[in-house]
Amino acid sequence: MTYYKAPLIHEEHFIEDFIAIVFVTLGAISTYTVTHYLKTGPVLAAGIIGTMASFIPTINRDSRLFKLAPASIYCGCFVGMSHQDVAPNYSFIIIAGVITGLFMVISKGVFHGFGGKLGTIAFGGVAFTSFLLFLLY
Template sequence: MKRTISQFALAIVFVLQSAFLGAIIFEKTNIPTVLGLLTIIGVLTIVAWRKIPHHRYDHLWEDCWLIAFVASGAVLTFFLSSGLHMNSVVSVGLVGLAASFVPKFTGDNLLSQQIPAAIYCGAFVGMTSPDIAHGYQFILLAATTAGVLLILSKNVFHGYGGKLGTMAFGGVVLVAIILEYFLK
């Protein structure tokens, strides 16, 4: 079961990263080039997956708290950027800085060590443009989705950069697609 969850999480990370890079590349180039680059990325991802050491963590019910922390980071960042009209990069920086101090004030347990990353992932969700996120309901849905993706990807690419942003991107894109095409 753990191996299946790990493989599913790897597939999610791969699809999200491919979609993100594909959107960037597709904007400037043609379809065969995009497909070729995505194939290369896929091969490199599989090679990296086989070469890196895998960390096995159990998915605990306490991990569900991480969804709440992702949501809190998202809402706070969205409030700072759209409600108080701060620059979104500054908003993320402030939220991330505040989140980094959480383990100092909480107990030394596994959950409190994961809180800053969850809040920071949420901060990336909160950077969503108000043109896409038409309010706090969208941000909460996207943050919840990103939180679930973050929990599922707990064992994937542990310690490698880009996972928090990828999970935030995935949450925002999935919710935007669902709201645009399925609930309209």
């Protein structure tokens, strides 16, 4: 049995990390909007937003930020797929998007090659936000 030891990334990339958090939050807001106000359903909404996000790197193929956008936005799509009983309004989605973005930035050097990373991170962000709001209210 062998194990893959992925190198941890501890470089300073504040702007990239901040933009990743913004992309996650935008993905969450847009998916939530398409799901609940256009009544498409969460899977179709995530598919639409994820497909649109996949074309962002073609705007400028040399931009590192544009290459970062599809994965970050798609991670936000999983947040935006939350049911209205869990995520009743946009303030919850924004907080969950920011927390999920922080989780994504923290774990960017971990879980390389593992499937389900984005969905797991989004679940963690939504669960943590629900827990925080439960404690506060």
